[in-house]
Amino acid sequence: MTLAELQTSFHALATAADAPAAPRADADTFLVGTPDLPAAARLDVYAGMYLARQVDALREEFPATAVVLGDRAFFEAARAYVAVHPSESPDLGQLGRRLAAFLGARPELSRRADVADLAALEWARSEVFFEAEAPPVGPEALAAIAPEALGEARLRLSPALRLLRFRCDPLPAWRAAQAGAAAEAPGPGPGAAAAAVWRCELQAVHAALPTEEADALERALAGAPLAEVCAAFAEQDAPVQGAFEAISSWLAEGWVVGVEA
Numbered sequence: 138m139t140l141a142e143l144q145t146s147f148h149a150l151a152t153a154a155d156a157p158a159a160p161r162a163d164a165d166t167f168l169v170g171t172p173d174l175p176a177a178a179r180l181d182v183y184a185g186m187y188l189a190r191q192v193d194a195l196r197e198e199f200p201a202t203a204v205v206l207g208d209r210a211f212f213e214a215a216r217a218y219v220a221v222h223p224s225e226s227p228d229l230g231q232l233g234r235r236l237a238a239f240l241g242a243r244p245e246l247s248r249r250a251d252v253a254d255l256a257a258l259e260w261a262r263s264e265v266f267f268e269a270e271a272p273p274v275g276p277e278a279l280a281a282i283a284p285e286a287l288g289e290a291r292l293r294l295s296p297a298l299r300l301l302r303f304r305c306d307p308l309p310a311w312r313a314a315q316a317g318a319a320a321e322a323p324g325p326g327p328g329a330a331a332a333a334v335w336r337c338e339l340q341a342v343h344a345a346l347p348t349e350e351a352d353a354l355e356r357a358l359a360g361a362p363l364a365e366v367c368a369a370f371a372e373q374d375a376p377v378q379g380a381f382e383a384i385s386s387w388l389a390e391g392w393v394v395g396v397e398a
Contacts, residue, residue, distance in 0.1 A: 191219045191232060198233045199259045201314035205252060214246040233260060241304075251323050255307035261299040261334040262341035268297035273391035279384075282398050288364035292357045292387075293395035297336040300346075300354050306330035308345055335392060349373060350383045357387075 192215040196203045203211040222235045237260055240246060241253035273295065282290050305328035313320035331351035334343040346354065353369035370379035387393050 188216060188219065191224065191229075192216065194229045195219075195233050195236065198230065198263055199236065199256055201259055201311050202236075202252060202256045204314040205255060205310050205320045206248065210246075210248060214240065214243075217243065217246055230263070233263075236260065249310075249322050250305040250328065251303075251307045251310050254301075254303040254305055255310050257301060257303070258307050258311060258332065258334065258343065261301055262343065265297040265299055265334055265336045266341045268295075268336065271295050271297070271394040273394055274388070274396065276385070276388055278393070278396040279388075282396060286398055288362060289398070290363045291360055291397045292363065292366070292384075292393050293397060294358055294387075295335065295392050295394050298358075298392050299334040300351060300358060301332050301334060301343075302351070303330045303332070304328065306345075308332065308343075333392075335390065337391070349379060353380070353383055354387075 192212055195215045195218070196211065206214060218236055218239050219232070222232075222239065224232050226232075233256075237253050237257035240256055244250075247253055279287070279290070305323050308330065309323075310320040331346045331348065332343050333346055333351075333354065334341065336342070349370050349372070353366050356366045356369060366384075367376070367380035370376040370383070373379040
């Protein structure tokens with residue numbers, strides 16, 4: 138057996154925590170064991186630690202999700218997840234990028250309607266924290282546009298900004314987990330919601346958005362002109378005021394990094 142074959146065999150067995158006993162017996166062909174600790178048992182130590190390290194990495198990335206699910210349920214969900222989506226990057230921080238979708242497709246693991254959305258919120262918070270810096274602009278960037286061209290202007294938004302649409306609002310569960318309190322399960326009925334997630338200085342933050350503002354932000358992120366962005370407020374009693382307040386808040390929060398005429 139060449140060194141490359143030895144490394145490949147060891148990796149295949151050491152990373153398969155749930156491998157049946159028969160393949161583990163192959164370890165005797167290339168690993169040294171003792172009467173007290175045969176080669177297959179020694180390999181199990183590596184395999185068990187490999188799984189545990191991945192679960193720990195996911196727990197660090199999704200602390201609120203882990204709290205809401207509880208230790209045992211989170212471990213089982215994480216084990217099922219890494220069996221389908223093993224680590225593919227030298228950066229273990231990337232391991233959880235598909236967890237929210239996985240939990241959404243496996244309700245028997247998530248157990249609550251808001252868990253998949255809670256995981257999506259936590260992943261977005263992780264993503265924006267590591268996004269590139271982009272200096273924000275202030276109201277003067279809009280004021281510099283000629284009034285007749287303002288409707289065709291486009292906002293360039295920060296790369297450290299995400300818009301999330303939730304099937305079941307996870308923000309109450311997030312707040313409960315942060316406070317160390319028990320997170321009540323969401324009630325029956327529609328729980329759709331939206332939130333913005335962004336980096337503020339050296340912290341990831343998020344805030345709930347009303348439907349009209351979420352629609353406007355979605356249009357802005359897609360590169361729509363300002364007139365189309367503002368049209369999202371058309372059904373409000375005071376649409377001009379609504380659009381003005383929303384865009385002013387985007388500028389104040391540092392979401393806007395440029396205005397293109």
